[in-house]
Amino acid sequence: MNPLISRAQSDGFEVVKNLELIDLIYRNLDMYYVDKPVPGKLMKAGIDAMLRELDPYTVFIAESNIEDYRLMTTGQYGGIGALIRSSGDHVVITEPYENNPAFKAGVKAGDVILAIDGVSMKDKPSDEVSAALKGPKGSSISVEVERPGVGKKTIKITRDEIKIPDVPYHGIVKDGIGYIKLTSFTQSAYAEVKKAYDELKGQGMEKLIFDLRGNGGGLLIESVKIVNMFVPKGQEVVSTKGRIQEENRVYTALDKPTDLEIPVAVLVDGGSASASEIVSGSLQDLDRAVIVGSTTFGKGLVQRTMDLKYGSKVKLTIAKYYTPSGRCIQKLDYASRKEGERAKEIDETLLATFTTKNGREVMDGRGIEPDVKVEEEEYSRLTAMLVIENVIFDFTTQFVIDNPTIAKPDQFELADETYNAFKKFALGKDFTYSTASEEMLNRFMEVAEREGYLDTTSAEYKSVYQLVHPSKERDLDMFREEIEELLENEIVSRYYYQNGRIINSFKRDKALVEAVKVLGDTEKYKAILAGE
Template identity: 35%
Template structure:
């Protein structure tokens, strides 16, 4: 009866949630309404922020921002909010604590629900939560229940399914590659296969979400997949038992030359350290003497994974990074606990404006300790650490709990006081000339953000990692390449080639990827076929066209521009062929060979690595010895 009395309408929400807040929610079991969940979410979110945020936050600010988030999404510009529970404009309004915030939110929530019955109150609550974050940093955010599973998978490094990478091309589910060791790989499903049915239902026209919901499922469950293979019109049916599928974070590892190993890391998830160590062992077995770690466009992820990888390049007790917060429990210094296994290997790290967070931790530790050469362009500038807190409906929030600092004391975080949109777009406003960008950045820095490495080199804080050696971005803009990708011409060309000649290709090249990488080239007839596909897709050559332009899904371009870019399609389609035959890891060596100008220039900088090693060695010899 108590439950029925309090939960009969929205008026009971505050008392119910107050009891729940203090741990008495189990008294009221059974049919919780969405309204109750929504108030619980609001209280949970505000409590996590007030108790854990890196800086002191006022409940009054959080409440008013949350109200603005709700009001701005009501959608009725004619409705007057003056004097109503959703009006936060009067000067004497002051919310002092979470209890008062909950009471006022319940009043506003009830008012909106009664006056705007067509509004989805679950969505309105989410607008309130997102509004609550507007005066905080860009990384304190709300993740709705639909996103949460995907986010967990991404950082856990695995999911359960059949193990294929796919794309939707011309309404057809096309296998890009079967994930090595996964159920599909074991059954022989391969690149270029088209999935035409799932559990005996037509799968043509499926969206990305349709495919994911159909192919993913609990480990041990079975899904029946119908496949049409290149060169055949017959449907082959596979009964695939779903299993744990790793999401690899090391895109590729291979030898650049006889001495140099290369490892590309796309993010830091739970499995990244293990993947990295496996790649290192493989390269060492091939005789690697020096290493390039590619962190370009790596947005970060788990702090501990970046720290563990970095630790392998230093002796015991080397300082790598520290975190500082108003809460002692979130302030910590990270040092190496053991002697790293790769202390002596010459090292180069590639970065760019897409490198952030964990990438900047690794690069900053290498730079501040003078351990290797940092090459490329200034990084993004994310120096904040988040912790995730789950809410009542399995959504969650990320709350910034601390700032991280490199060994020299640098805060890498760039300013975010101009709002979230400006913060995200800042990398697009930088000067396209990487050297000019760095010069402009340094010229506006106060002396307090200038630091020294262990060897006395000057480094900078407050806006990402400035590389030791700057390499310009590839400014090549190919209309031909853009048109080819936009219309899937390259993919379809390669798939058509394999449809007709897969067996011939395998008989000539077998599994000899290294020979393919060095020696394969398209014939003149094959490239004529490619250009025929381009013209069919809408590429129009026009001698009278000086400015390339698009009209009616056609691209009008001067033949001279096409001639200048004629080398690009054979290179891009060779890389695509490598992906469709061998998988994603083999795509990168071919692509890098033909397109990656930054990597090519970096390979000429090993003398700078040796100079840095000599500087550190000379300084250590000059330093007084402990006696």
């Protein structure tokens, strides 16, 4: 017998056998288990556990989660248009989307959600509150909030179709250099980028910074269309290879390009994944743009969504994608993962080197390495806790009460007296944190004690411990610069919303500054692309 036929029969038997076992196990649970099982919950747990054995992108989408899937692919949902976050035993509004229902109804950042349509939201998780706020376009909702400095009030909001923009901001940043921020690749990504591009050209744009930082990807075809803006018709943009022949495809630029000459710098970071890596990787392979920032996430897997019965779907990985040079940038090896272990990076010995159109060397298996590196900065433990514990958020809420207006986003600067007020506010909050140095020192002392060195090192230990042990007052001064950055940005967002937040961030954006520098030096730009 043909060994392939034999293996197929064996695999088929295994599938039938185990499906029968699952059925028998559930029947026995249903008949004899001490507490009555909840069928839907139990089966979904089983499906989710099975899919987790593959990769984190292969998932079951129950009918109850279809709205979340729709939001992911289209950027649209029915609701009030606001960001929310848990704070204590309630959920608070963190930012109403400008010109959307919540904004028009007068909802403000800092409003504590007490009840929705008369149902208390106390101790409700944020996802449950979010579900209660969502609903069909045209339906009304009554939201009781408590506003700091004002008190309780009930706000009636008429829901609408909310479209989260793929391009939240675009503008001229300096001397003919345009900037487009793309946050996702939904069905409207290309259209929004093209519209922003045309507007900037009308304003005199001669060079472009395309920001893909934090963009986790989305629809592959939208990434192809965006690359097509800058490369000739017929140019290969990306190819996919799967286990079945039908998934081996080559995606080429199908349309006339928008501009083959404009210098382009693409900003990326560790949050740039999937479709973002197709755009940055393809433009790098074709020597059409300089990539600036830090190494991308490394997701080279393609998913497709299949319709199932009962209004549900399954999204599963069907192929890997390859940029024009032939490299796959997938970083983690899910196929070789052992049970219970996390996926590890693809072994160094398996990595290969490829070349761009101009002969520059690029490597697979590690995401997209930028041409100009600007490392991401990590915040201190204190700064992270100030965000997690809503200290920055709560101080800003009070600041807005005391200050009806502030300067424009690009002009606003945090005054010394404001930071001193924040410092006093933070010192009055009850939260704890540890430093990495303290944790390492404690581990060192545990080893020293086991080896009998504690008596000779205890005095020195106490001295060093005082240096690395958290001190809120000391650390608020030590990490003032990074705390000020977040605080200033949060304040600006309350007056000028998302656009203002982005504009304000430009002042301290090292990657943006580097991109402006590269685009401003024509010889350097050309030399990078030439591999000189």
